[in-house]
Amino acid sequence: AQTVTQSQPEMSVQEAETVTLSCTYDTSESDYYLFWYKQPPSRQMILVIRQEAYKQQNATENRFSVNFQKAAKSFSLKISDSQLGDAAMYFCAYILNAGNMLTFGGGTRLMVKP
């Protein structure tokens, strides 16, 4: 069974600073996709960034980037120039290429200090 682990229940960052959220996953498959979702207090699940496992290049979306280490099964999210609006729960998730189920980690609560 696939599992996703986020080892940091809570993180804190100063506004305008950079923070990295960790995620590791366990799978025997080679063809899969990884996601980071943001869940603000409104509870809406918002896609932050997506990575294809077959791509060596790390995905970036504006201030958000990932460090994808396939051999280590690690998928961390870096948020640069943190803003107050970045405060939320962040979930790492995994899906097989031929699959149907997003498998989520337990989440990391990010607090941004002004």
Add this chain to the structure above:
Amino acid sequence: NAGVTQTPKFQVLKTGQSMTLQCAQDMNHNSMYWYRQDPGMGLRLIYYSASEGTTDKGEVPNGYNVSRLNKREFSLRLESAAPSQTSVYFCASSGLWGGGETQYFGPGTRLLVL
């Protein structure tokens, strides 16, 4: 373009009562999903519909039924609610089945079973 919509936003049930959670998407997506999120946890898949006319069980299907009414709508039914079903329920949709298609989520339905 509203994306994925869910009704109701919040519901209180007594043990043994039944109810149906409604979900609709206007993105012409083929696949739809129902997840639940318990406090402090990531989402877990209850049921999914890979395409119109098909449904299948996810990770935690017990106590639930689903209906894919048409391409747009996918409902989740609790026949006899139990306190263990107190949770936040999310509907999601994706364009295609598999291939790491991004899933887009609705705003969630908060259900409290007394």
